[in-house]
Amino acid sequence: MARHVLGRVDSTNAEAQRLAGQLSGPTWIMARQQTAGRGRRGRDWSTGAGNFAASLLLRPQGGPAQVAKLSFVAALALDEALTAVCGPFARIAIKWPNDVLLNGGKVAGILLESIGSGQGVDALAIGIGVNLAEAPHPDSVEPGAMAPVSVLAETGHAVTQDDFLDLLAPSFDHWLRQMQTYGFDPIRTAWLARAAKLGETITARTGRDSWTGRFDGIDETGALILQTAEGQKIIPAADVFFEGG
Known part of the structure; x- marks a missing residue:
């Protein structure tokens, strides 16, 4: 996959959307500094110095429901890359629908944004942010959300943006090929093996409703x-919330 590395950009997803008409193949767009990153539901995503901010621009097959499953591919790739840099003693888990946790805190997030009209998806930007060097201040996150953590603070391992992309990109490609060849079942099985709080009590909230119960899977x-x-x-x-946090 091709790579574009930018010194400074508002949002790598926004840049992917701007470049969508010019790029013919899958392309990673990474920024040394991201000034206006965003997460799900329009929330801000803080990108501190030395942290990872990148988007993968794809032209996926299938409609929105099929394309949405690529968030699970991204989560598995993130899990593998973080396991490689954090070492065997770090506790890494995937939190539905789009976060990755390190030692119980949020270290990474995923945001999918489609480009197209109607029910078609002409292109897809898969945005990934990872707190490699520093985490946002806890006061900057909404009440009840997972406390942010960084790879450096939790493990003592300093990882460059380029080195992280060198791990993430081939892992994403591996899991993408798995889904293209065998369908969603092996992705679902692998994801569940890494899922945070599987079998435990969680709360799921939308803008209108809230449900609490046992997390039985996806x-x-x-x-x-x-x-x-x-x-x-x-x-x-x-949005999912765990008991006690």
Whole structure:
């Protein structure tokens, strides 16, 4: 996959969207400094000095439901790359729908943004942010959200942006090929093996509703399966909160 490395940009996802008409093949767009990063639901994503900010621009096959499954591919690639840099004693887990945790704190996030019209997806930007060198101040995150952490503070390992991309890009390519060849089932199985709080009590919240129950996994679409007092709930999109945090 091609790479574009920028000194400074507002958002790597925004840059991917601007370049979508010019790039013919899959391309990683990485920034040394990102000034206006964003997360899910329009939230700000703080990118401190030395942290990782990159987007992969793809032209995926399938409609929005199929394309959304690429967030699980990205999560598996992130898990592998972080395991490589953090070492065997770090506790790394994937939090549904789009975060990766290190020692119980949020170290990375994923944001998918499609480019197209109607139900078509002409191109997709997969934005990935990782706190390699520093984490945002805890006061900067919303109440109840996971406390942010950094690779450096948690493990003492200093990792450059380039070295992290050298690990992330081939891992993403591996898991993407797995899904293209065998479908979503092996991705789902691998993701569940790394899932945070599987089998434990969690709370899923949307703008209108909140459900608490046992996290029983994800279904064939990637939706959350929650066993509540009122029965099983299948939740395609929500924010997840753990007990005590």
